[in-house]
Amino acid sequence: MTEPVSETRLRLQDEYLERAAEELLSCDERLRGLDLEVRFDRGVAHLTGEVGERAHLDTARELIGRLDGVFAVWDRVRVGGRDPLILDLGCGGQKQYPGNLGVDLVTTGEVDVVADLSGPLPFADSCADRVFLVHILEHLIDFLPLVDEVHRVLRPGGIAYVLSPWWRYVNAVADPTHVRLLDVQTIKGICRRPGSSRTWFPLHAGCDGASIFAELRPVKDGSVEEPDAGHLSRFFD
Template sequence: MVALAQTPPSADRLRLIDESLAQAWADQVRHDDRLRGLAVEVRFDRGVAHLSGEVAEPGELRLVRDLVGRLAGVYGVWCRVGVGGREPVVVDLGCGPTKQWSGNLGLDIFPAPGVDAVADLSGSLPLADNSVDVLFAVHILEHLIDFLPLVDECHRVLRPGGVLHVMSPWWGHVNAVADPTHVRLMDVQTFKGICQLRPPGTPRWYPLHAGCDGASIFADLTPLPPDAAPAPPTHLARFFD
């Protein structure tokens, strides 16, 4: 269980953690034959791994994601990697003027530089079924009284193997309550509920990664088809109580 006294790492410590993670990943690549020849760049920023580049098939991307996520100190694994020569379709939800990558499609309720389409995220997303490879919901869910309809919409628009990246303030940090527009408190365990505790017939998710740095929570989720097996307990135990 996350302790109430958890303190976010300082900027200096995060910088050193990023350096340590970069060294650990370089060692992994040197000693793992499966990674040789893969054109994927992995950059670490405040404990979040940013993947870019291209792979030949989805299994290669899943391998890199899984191995990066196993490194101690990684809070999230964010990805913009092409597969089989196709550029990924990446959408920033509620992006405002800042996108996670400049080439992403930006959706927001208010027009602003960087917003490609105006959309109310509490309603239906103006995106076709199975049309998106990656969705970013960075500092969005805490602003919605009921965020489950948006999570369900994300499930609808993601392609098989697509990923929803979430970042929100952790409920135990002052940032969670300092902004009066925050209407929901979030924890890593919230995503256990999204993945395991929703009623039958609702969209199902598999948690690729989840973490908390003492200020923010991170979750990387991929949609499950209705007949897919749930995540095994050994996998869930990495992230959830």
């Protein structure tokens, strides 16, 4: 069984990863000169700043995500002078980034749109650049309709960020409001679901011994090809 990474190791890894990422940004020809900042929190890279083209951000995300010890790469970056529209679903009292659009059923100071996540999302097709699904899926008996709605509202090239407790970790069962258990293999099932037109390209997926992380890009409008078996083998059995 995979053991959760200790707090001490997480802190030391974050310090190491920040130095490594800063070196990439300053020395790698593909990234040098980009106006990006990166910080790490428990193995999650947080990218902020501004780039001229989406391809620049995609390259930065990919290279930073390859560093050993990185569990996820989250970003809030201006692209081509435009602020991203980021939906923070089920944000409760804390958004992942202050500028996100908070969505939840219960009103708090962080909630901008009141909506029931078990039903259709009150957003237009292909309107969002990023969607956060942080500690949400485990609370829904059937989370696939929500996953399909996220696929619908994401722009081509957008990304859904998933974070949920790993099924073998005590927190997955300690909370009585958790009704689903997830594994990295669950993410594989989301990406290639038989009979569904809502397929996903996994940019990153993994487990730190306590949580499941995934970054998923919707396959739509020719923006990205469906993942082949070789790509899926990077993350899944």
